[in-house]
Structures are given as structure tokens and as C-alpha cells.
Amino acid sequence: MNFHDFHDCVLCPRKCHADRTKYSGFCGGTNQLKVAAAMLHFWEEPCISGKNGSGAIFFSGCNLKCCFCQNEKLSHQNYGKIISTEHLAEIFLSLQEQGAHNLNLVTACHVLPWVIPALEKVKSFLHIPVVYNSGGYESVETLKLLNGLVDIYLTDFKFFRPETAEKYASAPDYPEIADSAFQEMLNQTGKPVFEGELLKKGCILRHMVMPSLRKESISLLEFLAEKYNPENFLLSLMAQYTPMKQQNFPELNRKLTKMEYFSVLDTAQKLQFQGYSQEISSAKKDYTPDFHLQGI
Ligand code: SF4
Numbered sequence: 001m002n003f004h005d006f007h008d009c010v011l012c013p014r015k016c017h018a019d020r021t022k023y024s025g026f027c028g029g030t031n032q033l034k035v036a037a038a039m040l041h042f043w044e045e046p047c048i049s050g051k052n053g054s055g056a057i058f059f060s061g062c063n064l065k066c067c068f069c070q071n072e073k074l075s076h077q078n079y080g081k082i083i084s085t086e087h088l089a090e091i092f093l094s095l096q097e098q099g100a101h102n103l104n105l106v107t108a109c110h111v112l113p114w115v116i117p118a119l120e121k122v123k124s125f126l127h128i129p130v131v132y133n134s135g136g137y138e139s140v141e142t143l144k145l146l147n148g149l150v151d152i153y154l155t156d157f158k159f160f161r162p163e164t165a166e167k168y169a170s171a172p173d174y175p176e177i178a179d180s181a182f183q184e185m186l187n188q189t190g191k192p193v194f195e196g197e198l199l200k201k202g203c204i205l206r207h208m209v210m211p212s213l214r215k216e217s218i219s220l221l222e223f224l225a226e227k228y229n230p231e232n233f234l235l236s237l238m239a240q241y242t243p244m245k246q247q248n249f250p251e252l253n254r255k256l257t258k259m260e261y262f263s264v265l266d267t268a269q270k271l272q273f274q275g276y277s278q279e280i281s282s283a284k285k286d287y288t289p290d291f292h293l294q295g296i
Contacts, residue, residue, distance in 0.1 A: 011113075012138065014171075024078070026063060027109075027110040036074045038094075039056060039294045040056075040100055044104065045204060045276050047198055050101040053101070055095030057091060057095070059111045061075065062076075064135040066169045068244070070240075070242065073291055081293050085114045088114055101128060102128050102129045105131065109137075129151035135155075136181060140183075147188050152200075153185035153202075157205055157206070157224070160220035161175065179227075185203050186228065190202070192233065204233065205233055205236065207220060207235070208240065210241055210256070218263070221273070234273075234275035236276040239277070239279065256280065
């Protein structure tokens with residue numbers, strides 16, 4: 001693994017310099033690969049899940065760790081099972097055999113030292129696209145390692161103001177990092193390419209509207225429309241925020257109102273974004289998959 005030093009990890013923008021051979025980094029990653037589940041997943045955007053489902057591999061740990069995370073068992077508690085690169089490569093092929101429309105690598109940045117060799121191993125046997133599903137907190141240098149291996153970026157742009165990113169994810173540089181990461185992702189994929197209803201290449205930018213932050217969401221959309229032509233990617237505007245536990249920030253202890261979501265959706269439509277919106281009724285704990293090592 002010559003692109004990565006486990007003794008001094010700087011794989012993601014946290015650059016926490018953890019010696020992952022002795023202790024876990026901010027993301028929870030050590031020098032072993034941990035996976036929480038691998039399964040056909042039907043709750044992604046329709047062009048990703050299709051009829052058969054997306055072949056999702058949920059990696060344990062996360063380099064962002066938002067305080068309101070909807071998958072805390074994985075991201076904060078690092079739930080999962082240690083497996084080898086060879087086993088990961090077998091999981092990729094098994095998901096393809098089960099009929100998955102794509103391989104969907106969920107939060108993989110901190111485990112790329114295993115994911116990249118596993119992808120290289122199976123590349124010649126894969127006939128489905130590879131989706132890199134990210135929180136958006138990625139360094140351009142690391143993303144360049146994925147050029148040619150990833151077909152679709154499904155990435156978040158969570159916060160537009162450094163103050164919000166610091167408050168909820170201890171990452172004040174998030175807006176700037178997510179912006180340069182998105183530029184690199186677009187450079188790699190180009191405009192969306194469909195085969196029937198399914199996306200084969202391109203970028204989907206996800207943004208979840210948060211309680212009390214609709215104005216920040218609107219500023220983000222205006223920025224994205226001006227900097228990146230809305231024709232160049234798909235926007236997925238999410239309404240599913242659900243308080244999973246009592247939060248220290250009172251505004252996070254409620255769901256989104258219809259007014260909040262529809263005011264942002266209205267802006268997205270005026271700015272001529274193409275893509276996906278959600279029903280407010282999607283904000284339910286039931287829509288968050290449970291993880292118990294399925295498919296591992
Ligand atoms: S990938 Fe993990 S260990 Fe490495 S710099 Fe990021 S947070 Fe730290």
C-alpha cells in the first residue's frame with residue numbers, strides 16, 4: 001500500500017496523523033478493514049436502486065461523525081466485522097451475481113487501502129458501475145486515486161457555512177473541502193449518462209435540508225448553480241432528517257417542517273436543477289437500515 005502510511009494517516013482532510021497500527025484515527029479506522037453489512041439496498045435514488053437494488057457495502061467508521069448521524073451504530077460506534085481484501089473482492093462479485101445494478105461503496109474514504117486493491121482485483125469481471133457514496137469530506141489527492149475505478153459519485157454537500165460545519169461535525173473547513181472534492185468528482189465523471197432509468201456515469205449531489213437551516217440551504221443551491229452548471233450533475237434534495245437521539249442543540253430535536261423543505265425545493269426548481277426530491281413522510285426511523293453483518 002504505497003499511497004498510504006498507516007503509521008501517520010493523512011488519507012482524509014482531517015489529517016489526524018493517527019498511527020493506525022496502534023490506535024484508531026478520528027474515523028475509527030485502524031490497520032484492519034471493518035465492514036458492517038453488504039446487501040441489496042432499495043432506498044437510494046431511483047437511478048441507483050432501480051428494480052433490483054444497489055449492491056451496498058457499508059463500511060464501519062466515518063471521518064465526519066456528524067452529531068445528528070442517522071447511522072450512528074456504524075459511524076460513531078464502529079460496528080462491524082474485520083475482513084480481508086480478498087473477502088471484500090468476493091463480496092463485490094457476489095453482489096453483482098445477486099443482480100445489483102451497481103456496487104455502492106458507502107463511506108469508504110478511510111478504508112481505501114483495501115477498497116482500491118479489491119476493486120482492481122475484480123475490475124475485469126465487473127459489468128456494473130461502481131458508486132462512491134461519500135459524506136463529501138474528501139481530499140482531492142485521495143480522490144485522484146479513484147480516477148478510472150469509480151463511475152458514479154453520490155456525494156453530500158451538507159453544510160455551507162463553516163460555523164455550521166464546526167458546530168455539527170467539528171469540521172469548519174467542510175464547505176471549502178466539499179467544494180474542491182465535488183469539482184474533482186465532476187472532472188472525473190463528466191455529465192450524467194443514463195442507460196434506460198439507471199445512471200451509468202456521473203455525479204449526484206445530495207443535500208439534506210436541516211431544521212432551522214433553510215436559508216443556508218438556499219445559499220448553497222445558489223452557489224452551486226452559479227459555480228457548476230446544473231446541467232452537469234443531478235441534485236438530490238433530502239427531507240429525511242430524523243432526530244435519532246436527544247441532541248445538545250435544541251433545533252435538532254425536531255423534524256423538518258413542510259415550509260422549510262418546500263422553500264428550498266422551490267429554489268432548486270427556479271435554479272433549474274434536475275434530480276430528486278423526497279416526501280416529508282420519508283423522515284422516519286424505519287427508513288434507516290439496521291446493520292447486523294448481513295452478507296459478510
Ligand atoms: S482517514 Fe481516519 S485516521 Fe486517516 S486522517 Fe482521516 S480521520 Fe484520521
